[in-house]
Amino acid sequence: MSRFFDWTPDDNPAEILRPQSADDWRGLHERYAQAGDGAPLTRVLELAQEHGVVAIVIERRYIDADYRSEHAAFYSTTFRRYPSVCHRLHFFKSDVADDLTNLESLNDAYVGYSVMRPLRHAPVGKTMMAAPPELATGTFCSTSETVHLFGASLTARGMPFISQDAQFLRCAHAAQWMVLRHSSLRYDTPKWLTADVQAAALGGVVVGRQVPSEGLSFHQMLVSLDRLGLSPGRLPLPRSRADSRAAGHLSLPGVLCRHVNSQFPVIVVSDSHAWVVVGYTVSGTGPMHDRITFYRHDDAAGPYIKVPDPWNEPNAAHTPWALALTPLQRKCYVTAERAELLGSLWLQASADQMKTRVPESAALHGADVTFRTYAVPSWEFKRSLARIPVGEVAEMYRLAHLPRFIWVVEALDRDALESGKPDVVLGEVLVDATANHVGTHDDLTSMIALHVAGFAVSQSADHERVQTLTSPPPEGLYPSGCPAATA
Amino acid sequence: MTRPTTTVVSQPGQPAAGTLKDAVPATPSADDRSRFDRDMAALVTAEREADELSRAIKIH
Numbered sequence: 434m435s436r437f438f439d440w441t442p443d444d445n446p447a448e449i450l451r452p453q454s455a456d457d458w459r460g461l462h463e464r465y466a467q468a469g470d471g472a473p474l475t476r477v478l479e480l481a482q483e484h485g486v487v488a489i490v491i492e493r494r495y496i497d498a499d500y501r502s503e504h505a506a507f508y509s510t511t512f513r514r515y516p517s518v519c520h521r522l523h524f525f526k527s528d529v530a531d532d533l534t535n536l537e538s539l540n541d542a543y544v545g546y547s548v549m550r551p552l553r554h555a556p557v558g559k560t561m562m563a564a565p566p567e568l569a570t571g572t573f574c575s576t577s578e579t580v581h582l583f584g585a586s587l588t589a590r591g592m593p594f595i596s597q598d599a600q601f602l603r604c605a606h607a608a609q610w611m612v613l614r615h616s617s618l619r620y621d622t623p624k625w626l627t628a629d630v631q632a633a634a635l636g637g638v639v640v641g642r643q644v645p646s647e648g649l650s651f652h653q654m655l656v657s658l659d660r661l662g663l664s665p666g667r668l669p670l671p672r673s674r675a676d677s678r679a680a681g682h683l684s685l686p687g688v689l690c691r692h693v694n695s696q697f698p699v700i701v702v703s704d705s706h707a708w709v710v711v712g713y714t715v716s717g718t719g720p721m722h723d724r725i726t727f728y729r730h731d732d733a734a735g736p737y738i739k740v741p742d743p744w745n746e747p748n749a750a751h752t753p754w755a756l757a758l759t760p761l762q763r764k765c766y767v768t769a770e771r772a773e774l775l776g777s778l779w780l781q782a783s784a785d786q787m788k789t790r791v792p793e794s795a796a797l798h799g800a801d802v803t804f805r806t807y808a809v810p811s812w813e814f815k816r817s818l819a820r821i822p823v824g825e826v827a828e829m830y831r832l833a834h835l836p837r838f839i840w841v842v843e844a845l846d847r848d849a850l851e852s853g854k855p856d857v858v859l860g861e862v863l864v865d866a867t868a869n870h871v872g873t874h875d876d877l878t879s880m881i882a883l884h885v886a887g888f889a890v891s892q893s894a895d896h897e898r899v900q901t902l903t904s905p906p907p908e909g910l911y912p913s914g915c916p917a918a919t920a
Numbered sequence: 921m922t923r924p925t926t927t928v929v930s931q932p933g934q935p936a937a938g939t940l941k942d943a944v945p946a947t948p949s950a951d952d953r954s955r956f957d958r959d960m961a962a963l964v965t966a967e968r969e970a971d972e973l974s975r976a977i978k979i980h
Contacts, residue, residue: 648980877940
């Protein structure tokens with residue numbers, strides 16, 4: 434398979450594989466990866482098995498725009514010839530017909546695809562596969578893509594993944610590409626190819642040869658993400674569990690979860706490696722630091738890799754989790770941390786006051802309040818208003834003029850949250866994501882609205898008209914509007 | 921010419937006197953305001969620290 438002419442040996446449109454044994458899966462791995470390499474492919478095939486895949490359709494002449502861009506920029510310049518076409522593996526949980534006539538009916542059984550580059554040292558190209566079943570109850574970044582396959586339209590859902598080739602692309606490029614492709618699919622931002630990412634990162638604080646790439650500086654990542662339409666922030670991550678517990682709103686789970694909650698996958702870097710935190714699960718009882726499990730897309734290891742303990746990594750490349758690069762959408766001028774500080778300050782005071790006014794039957798009465806922060810497109814927030822049991826408040830939000838993105842700080846009932854109930858929300862604050870002047874505790878110009886226990890207040894942007902409404906406090910809690918939790 | 925009939929839709933709620941700060945149920949306590957100031961200062965410090973840390977990092 435490694436030779437140029439073996440890559441597309443005939444004109445057959447596709448192959449169908451029905452792996453049944455470990456040897457079958459191993460054979461598929463050996464077909465594309467050379468011995469000793471291929472951890473991402475191992476994980477892709479493992480993920481397929483976790484989903485119960487029984488059939489794989491291989492498109493053998495797939496023109497992958499990302500790989501084609503790499504080919505044009507690099508692989509076409511080498512003395513040895515590399516094919517410019519890829520294979521694309523489509524994974525199904527139900528069997529496909531030998532003549533491929535039933536593909537359209539298999540949409541529910543479609544797990545996703547993985548592009549195989551004709552590079553035996555780094556075969557896994559663009560990949561879009563569903564999150565593992567164990568993440569189904571977790572919080573994770575996800576988007577969807579329509580896939581056209583022999584006349585059928587299928588939907589792939591998940592978080593985009595790609596591996597580096599260790600020549601043209603490094604982990605820093607791959608991590609950025611994953612974030613940018615997710616952004617493109619979810620937020621309609623431009624679709625950048627791998628070669629675009631490579632080109633955008635050139636120059637600046639150079640730390641080695643650029644082509645073939647010896648790696649990037651953190652500053653190059655900041656610049657390239659900005660050039661490609663995002664607005665990355667950066668924060669240091671606590672180096673130990675004890676430091677994290679003491680860090681308050683800057684704890685490692687705090688920083689990462691605010692962004693995953695927002696469907697903003699976070700790039701984490703150590704001294705030498707970069708990966709993307711794409712989700713988390715919380716289980717058991719006790720301190721959050723002991724209950725949370727993260728999942729990452731690691732271009733060198735594969736998609737959806739479970740990370741039980743960020744401060745006790747078996748691989749030195751992942752030590753320490755030094756910095757979080759938070760790729761905010763362009764118009765999220767306010768950072769998650771600033772939004773949470775302001776929103777929680779005023780929401781806590783309002784909740785404490787309202788507790789003294791509501792009857793014992795109200796959900797707020799006796800509640801232990803904690804907070805969750807996320808950004809969400811305002812149209813998406815408005816689309817989910819049916820979950821709010823106070824009709825007047827939902828109506829106030831529906832008719833409010835809102836920026837494209839808002840930060841939402843939710844007041845949650847801690848007991849309901851820790852017991853895993855779907856209804857956990859007591860109230861919320863809406864913060865204008867474009868108001869980047871949050872700095873003092875008494876500056877509320879960025880706050881659009883506040884609601885807790887049936888009392889709500891809003892202010893308009895242009896005329897600064899302030900309106901209040903008072904409704905009977907709801908007896909029950911209501912579901913979160915967190916976009917990642919409902920992905 | 922007959923002008924079309926228009927309906928102006930407004931947000932529900934009663935106009936409140938003063939600002940948003942005047943209309944919220946309560947003002948944060950002095951302790952909470954002090955904590956906000958400390959947390960905000962820590963955030964600014966952390967962002968500066970990130971800039972320092974990032975200079976030594978080569979990602980490959």
